[in-house]
Amino acid sequence: MAVRxxxxxxxxxxVGLSYGDxxxxxxxxxxxFRRGSLHFLTGKSGAGKTSLLSMLYLAQKPTEGxxxxxxxxxxxxDRDTLAFLRRRIGVVFQDFRLLDHLSVFDNVALPxxxxxMKEKEIxxxxxxxxxxxxxxxxxxxxxSEISGGEKQRAAIARxxxxxxxxxxxxxxxxxxxxxxxxxxxxxxxxxNRLGTTVVIATHSNELMERYPYPxxxxxxxxxxxxx
Amino acid sequence: xADDVIEKFREDKAATPKASKAKLKELARxxxxxxxxxxxxxxxxxxxxxxxxxxxxxxxxxxITLSGVLGINAMFENSKRQVVSNFxxxxxxxxxxxxxxxxxxxxVGFLEKYPDVVQVSVLSDSELHALLEPWxxxxxxxxxxxxxxxxxxxxxxxxxxxxxxxAARLSEVSAEASINDHNLWLSRLLKFINxxxxxxxxxxxxxxxxxxxxxxxxxxxxxxxxxxxxxxLHVIGATDKYIAxxxxxxxxxxxxxxxxxxxxxxxPAIVIIGDMAxxxxxxxxxxxxxxxxxxxxxLLLPLISTAMTALTAYLTVVxxxxxxx
Ligand SMILES: Nc1ncnc2c1ncn2[C@@H]1O[C@H](COP(=O)(O)OP(=O)(O)OP(=O)(O)O)[C@@H](O)[C@H]1O
Ligand SMILES: [Mg+2]
Numbered sequence: 001m002a003v004r005x006x007x008x009x010x011x012x013x014x015v016g017l018s019y020g021d022x023x024x025x026x027x028x029x030x031x032x033f034r035r036g037s038l039h040f041l042t043g044k045s046g047a048g049k050t051s052l053l054s055m056l057y058l059a060q061k062p063t064e065g066x067x068x069x070x071x072x073x074x075x076x077x078d079r080d081t082l083a084f085l086r087r088r089i090g091v092v093f094q095d096f097r098l099l100d101h102l103s104v105f106d107n108v109a110l111p112x113x114x115x116x117m118k119e120k121e122i123x124x125x126x127x128x129x130x131x132x133x134x135x136x137x138x139x140x141x142x143x144s145e146i147s148g149g150e151k152q153r154a155a156i157a158r159x160x161x162x163x164x165x166x167x168x169x170x171x172x173x174x175x176x177x178x179x180x181x182x183x184x185x186x187x188x189x190x191x192n193r194l195g196t197t198v199v200i201a202t203h204s205n206e207l208m209e210r211y212p213y214p215x216x217x218x219x220x221x222x223x224x225x226x227x
Numbered sequence: 228x229a230d231d232v233i234e235k236f237r238e239d240k241a242a243t244p245k246a247s248k249a250k251l252k253e254l255a256r257x258x259x260x261x262x263x264x265x266x267x268x269x270x271x272x273x274x275x276x277x278x279x280x281x282x283x284x285x286x287x288x289x290x291i292t293l294s295g296v297l298g299i300n301a302m303f304e305n306s307k308r309q310v311v312s313n314f315x316x317x318x319x320x321x322x323x324x325x326x327x328x329x330x331x332x333x334x335v336g337f338l339e340k341y342p343d344v345v346q347v348s349v350l351s352d353s354e355l356h357a358l359l360e361p362w363x364x365x366x367x368x369x370x371x372x373x374x375x376x377x378x379x380x381x382x383x384x385x386x387x388x389x390x391x392x393x394a395a396r397l398s399e400v401s402a403e404a405s406i407n408d409h410n411l412w413l414s415r416l417l418k419f420i421n422x423x424x425x426x427x428x429x430x431x432x433x434x435x436x437x438x439x440x441x442x443x444x445x446x447x448x449x450x451x452x453x454x455x456x457x458x459x460l461h462v463i464g465a466t467d468k469y470i471a472x473x474x475x476x477x478x479x480x481x482x483x484x485x486x487x488x489x490x491x492x493x494x495p496a497i498v499i500i501g502d503m504a505x506x507x508x509x510x511x512x513x514x515x516x517x518x519x520x521x522x523x524x525x526l527l528l529p530l531i532s533t534a535m536t537a538l539t540a541y542l543t544v545v546x547x548x549x550x551x552x
Contacts, residue, residue, distance in 0.1 A: 057462060058462075059458070059461075059462050079466075079467060079549070080466050080467075080468075083461070083464050083465060083466040083467075084464065084466075085464075086461075086462060086463065086464035087463075087464030089464075091462060091463075097455075097459045097462070098459075099266065099456055099459060099460075101264060101268055101456075102264055102266065103261060103264075105259065106263060106264065106266075110266070110460075110463055111463055111464065114463060114464050114465055114469060120255075123255040123256075123259075124251075124252070124255040127251055127254050127255045128251055128255075131247075131251055136251075136254075140259060140260055140261050158463075
């Protein structure tokens with residue numbers, strides 16, 4: 001157990017990513033996220049933040065180097081195992097990626113249903129969380145029929161409902177007013193305090209200044225620390 | 228700074244009033260006002276209609292063809308039983324009327340004593356007359372015409388009856404007597420029926436192949452339409468099996484309803500065809516028995532088609548998913 005605690009939750013060695021024949025978007029990335037850490041990820045638009053996160057949430061495999069998530073080399077891991085690894089990761093997508101035809105409730109319940117949790121237990125958990133992100137009154141509305149900020153909160157609720165070990169948030173406060181942004185940050189911090197490793201991609205200097213956690217910057221395909 | 232935010236968050240949580248916590252619990256116990264939707268929806272448009280129509284038509288055609296095959300089988304079983312238990316003997320006339328008569332009496336006498344023969348009856352002249360009237364007109368004296376006589380012979384031991392020996396010994400009695408070999412006729416009928424059955428089986432295989440192709444096609448297009456949903460499900464941690472079962476559940480429900488509709492539409496058609504067949508067989512066969520057993524096959528068709536739909540869809544979805552993320 002002691003060894004595991006020091007084992008990084010994500011480990012990248014010489015990782016590179018390119019789309020098709022285009023020049024590499026990311027190259028030679030060597031970095032490890034320690035269990036329980038919280039990082040901001042910055043960089044200009046198009047720098048590759050979403051691309052980097054998408055490898056971490058196992059939607060793509062690196063085209064160069066090795067990526068280990070929870071100790072598994074993702075390039076050598078079979079489909080079903082990858083699916084089970086993904087259940088330990090919560091993702092807030094930049095474009096939310098809610099299932100539009102489902103209600104807010106069903107979207108947030110999804111990770112629990114995948115696990116096969118009992119519906120009664122699901123209802124308790126989902127309703128409690130939705131009340132906290134102030135979506136309780138909209139929970140049976142189709143998720144295509146709520147506002148951008150509400151979608152963002154629904155997406156965050158879906159990402160955290162399962163108490164993920166790794167939380168990857170792509171611009172999670174981009175569509176909400178600063179009051180709700182603060183509240184969502186508090187949620188991330190609380191999860192981090194409980195042991196979740198958190199990576200937040202953001203452009204918001206305000207957010208980074210207010211919460212002085214380590215910052216990583218993507219530039220020209222390389223990942224560096226910001227002093 | 229971050230620490231005091233966490234502190235505040237804890238306060239927030241602790242500050243959630245007891246009353247509102249109870250309210251949330253109450254809310255969780257209530258039944259949701261809307262029905263839970265499938266995570267991977269079937270396409271509302273063409274694909275859905277396409278599957279419904281294809282499955283319904285396939286089951287309809289299957290039911291009709293199957294009832295045809297079963298009906299033929301039943302007819303054949305009956306005719307086999309009947310034909311084998313009687314046959315006809317033809318005695319050709321001799322130039323002389325008296326000779327002919329004697330010959331006929333000899334043959335009848337021989338047959339009546341032959342083992343396993345139960346009854347020998349001569350087709351009467353008036354019966355012959357009736358048969359020939361359309362060709363010869365009404366006022367011909369049949370006695371004077373050199374017309375072959377027909378004997379109807381009923382036998383007991385139908386299965387083991389040796390026609391060859393009988394034929395050999397009959398020719399010793401009269402050079403003009405010959406057996407109308409029903410077995411020959413029967414074997415021709417059998418061949419004809421078998422080729423009908425082959426044809427029916429071919430039709431069934433083609434119908435099944437068309438239905439399977441339709442389902443594969445619909446499942447593939449359906450998945451392509453819902454690529455985004457599938458990739459979201461994958462990213463959240465759904466296995467291929469979970470997604471496939473989700474889809475199969477939807478498509479199976481639909482296929483079952485379509486199958487029931489197809490079978491229901493086929494039922495009256497089968498009854499009508501059955502009645503028509505009874506009209507035909509009256510002269511040739513005893514009866515067509517399309518009984519409870521046969522109807523059971525027809526009732527099973529929607530279930531079988533649903534199982535086939537489910538299996539086809541499952542395999543297609545799993546295969547298609549592997550080609551995706
Ligand atoms: N699916 C894709 N196929 C091809 N190229 C892609 C794809 N996704 C991203 N790219 C390219 O990769 C580069 C990095 O994109 P990415 O979305 O990772 O940037 P980002 O840092 O998240 O930007 P933003 O801040 O605007 O969200 C861009 O040049 C983009 O055109
Ligand atoms: Mg991005």
